[in-house]
Amino acid sequence: MSTAATGISMAAGARAFLRSPLFAALALALVWELAVQAFRISPRYLPALSAVLRDAWSIWPQLLASFNRTLLETLLGFAAGAAFGCLCGITFSYVRLMERAVFPLFVVSQTVPVVAFGALIVIWFGNSLLAKVVTAFFLTFFPVTVNTLHGLASCDPQRIALMRSFGAKGPTMFFKLALPSALPQILVGLRLGIGLSLVGSIVGEWFGETLGLGVMLIEAMNSDQIVRIWVVIVACGLMGALLYSALTLIERKIIWWRAEA
Amino acid sequence: MSESLAESVKAAPMPLVNEAAPAAPATASPATQPLLELVNVWKRFGEAPRQTVAVSSVNLKIEPGEFVTLVGPSGCGKSTLFNMIAGLLAPDSDGSVLFGGAAQRDGQLLGKVSFMPQRDLLFPWRTVLDNAILALEVEGVPRRQARERAEAMLPEFGLGGFGKHYPHQLSGGMRQRVALMRTFLFERDLLLLDEPFGALDALTRTRMQQWLLDLWTKHRRTVLFITHDIDEAIYLGDRVLVMTARPGTVKSEQRIALERPRDPAIVTSPGFVAIKRHLLDEIEEESRKSFLQEERQA
Numbered sequence: 001m002s003t004a005a006t007g008i009s010m011a012a013g014a015r016a017f018l019r020s021p022l023f024a025a026l027a028l029a030l031v032w033e034l035a036v037q038a039f040r041i042s043p044r045y046l047p048a049l050s051a052v053l054r055d056a057w058s059i060w061p062q063l064l065a066s067f068n069r070t071l072l073e074t075l076l077g078f079a080a081g082a083a084f085g086c087l088c089g090i091t092f093s094y095v096r097l098m099e100r101a102v103f104p105l106f107v108v109s110q111t112v113p114v115v116a117f118g119a120l121i122v123i124w125f126g127n128s129l130l131a132k133v134v135t136a137f138f139l140t141f142f143p144v145t146v147n148t149l150h151g152l153a154s155c156d157p158q159r160i161a162l163m164r165s166f167g168a169k170g171p172t173m174f175f176k177l178a179l180p181s182a183l184p185q186i187l188v189g190l191r192l193g194i195g196l197s198l199v200g201s202i203v204g205e206w207f208g209e210t211l212g213l214g215v216m217l218i219e220a221m222n223s224d225q226i227v228r229i230w231v232v233i234v235a236c237g238l239m240g241a242l243l244y245s246a247l248t249l250i251e252r253k254i255i256w257w258r259a260e261a
Numbered sequence: 262m263s264e265s266l267a268e269s270v271k272a273a274p275m276p277l278v279n280e281a282a283p284a285a286p287a288t289a290s291p292a293t294q295p296l297l298e299l300v301n302v303w304k305r306f307g308e309a310p311r312q313t314v315a316v317s318s319v320n321l322k323i324e325p326g327e328f329v330t331l332v333g334p335s336g337c338g339k340s341t342l343f344n345m346i347a348g349l350l351a352p353d354s355d356g357s358v359l360f361g362g363a364a365q366r367d368g369q370l371l372g373k374v375s376f377m378p379q380r381d382l383l384f385p386w387r388t389v390l391d392n393a394i395l396a397l398e399v400e401g402v403p404r405r406q407a408r409e410r411a412e413a414m415l416p417e418f419g420l421g422g423f424g425k426h427y428p429h430q431l432s433g434g435m436r437q438r439v440a441l442m443r444t445f446l447f448e449r450d451l452l453l454l455d456e457p458f459g460a461l462d463a464l465t466r467t468r469m470q471q472w473l474l475d476l477w478t479k480h481r482r483t484v485l486f487i488t489h490d491i492d493e494a495i496y497l498g499d500r501v502l503v504m505t506a507r508p509g510t511v512k513s514e515q516r517i518a519l520e521r522p523r524d525p526a527i528v529t530s531p532g533f534v535a536i537k538r539h540l541l542d543e544i545e546e547e548s549r550k551s552f553l554q555e556e557r558q559a
Contacts, residue, residue, distance in 0.1 A: 158380060158382055162378060163395075164371055165372070165376040168399045257385040
């Protein structure tokens with residue numbers, strides 16, 4: 001009845017599979033399906049996975065289009081937030097005055113619920129792609145800023161002294177030492193940001209849109225389609241996992257040294 | 262310049278000399294101008310009532326081509342002194358640092374001295390080769406050209422075939438050699454080495470010392486070498502400067518007239534042992550003093 005685990009479990013490949021996130025996901029899916037059937041859970045509380053998948057299949061074209069739309073919003077918002085956050089982090093770390101003056105405003109901006117902001121954003125940017133990108137951006141830039149700032153600030157003072165003794169100044173110091181040593185911390189910020197960016201684009205869609213996972217979610221809630229809500233949840237989870245693992249892959253490529261250091 | 266100097270660095274007693282020792286090589290011809298000269302250098306931290314004096318009234322002179330070692334107990338201000346010589350820290354205004362005869366103001370020494378700190382400080386994202394050329398890159402040498410120069414030096418530093426490795430793949434001794442190579446490639450007249458072998462095991466350290474001497478014999482750069490290991494100081498140096506603790510100052514100097522090239526076995530020779538005993542006495546006296554001082558304060 002089940003997948004791996006038996007028979008070939010001695011093989012290294014199988015063991016690697018057992019430890020992989022894919023296996024964990026499959027295991028969770030299995031537990032979900034079996035638990036719902038075994039305990040006769042009412043679909044109102046938790047529909048079976050098979051039911052969710054069937055529903056997803058029935059609206060496949062709309063689901064795919066929504067998925068892509070939300071993905072696009074998330075990526076654009078994330079890119080803008082990451083770029084802006086890095087820039088702010090760098091500015092703050094080199095211009096103390098800016099940190100003193102502007103950083104508290106950033107903190108305040110993050111305590112305002114994004115939902116409150118969403119309404120304003122719709123007024124400002126209308127019912128456009130831009131409006132969702134802005135909400136995604138709004139949630140992304142802060143963790144990136146904080147982590148960039150922190151990464152740059154925690155640069156080893158002895159390495160800085162060494163570079164100074166070589167006569168290094170400003171840009172040389174930044175590109176050859178400060179930036180590379182801050183990269184791992186910046187990546188932490190990006191990983192936090194990517195999840196929040198997805199939340200941002202979904203919330204953004206609530207304020208008026210015709211396409212997107214957020215729209216599907218609102219519609220399902222309004223028409224009390226429990227299974228549909230689960231379809232959206234699974235789709236969002238899938239997108240989050242996808243984005244996160246893509247980022248991890250990039251991280252391994254550009255800061256491979258971290259793992260061994 | 263310098264009325265104060267020649268006297269302030271006390272001429273050390275010289276009876277402990279090896280037989281047939283030739284005059285220390287390339288040094289001490291009084292006609293040449295010292296490469297580096299410290300005149301009454303102080304460094305105080307903090308304000309009057311709670312002030313700590315890290316370095317007090319240091320006078321020293323290093324001739325071109327000389328290998329000078331500086332030995333002293335931990336916390337005696339060695340690193341503060343080094344940072345001042347590297348230009349990273351400004352000495353208090355009542356003293357001055359002269360380099361090649363010219364007084365150096367704040368930060369003017371930066372980029373003039375090849376400085377190697379205690380930790381290897383290799384950049385984990387750079388290969389051995391790219392770590393070695395770091396200073397050259399900072400100077401603006403094109404990367405390709407710098408790599409070619411470094412590539413040619415790898416075997417001499419015992420790193421042949423390791424150019425493309427990353428620091429985490431190397432042993433402690435090799436990492437230290439990469440750091441030394443980086444320091445060497447930053448071609449300045451004065452090499453400033455701060456306990457470069459302090460973290461290595463005894464056997465590796467002995468090998469590295471020998472190898473450093475070979476390198477020095479070949480390239481004849483002026484070296485100022487900090488250590489807390491008396492054997493190391495005597496084995497490597499033309500002169501050993503003894504630093505006292507708190508406030509740190511150069512208490513005495515000892516010319517080491519042991520023949521070069523020196524064999525590691527020299528550490529058991531009577532000449533070496535006599536020098537060592539003499540230095541130990543001086544350091545012992547100092548550390549007793551600072552110990553008492555601490556007790557009084559407690």
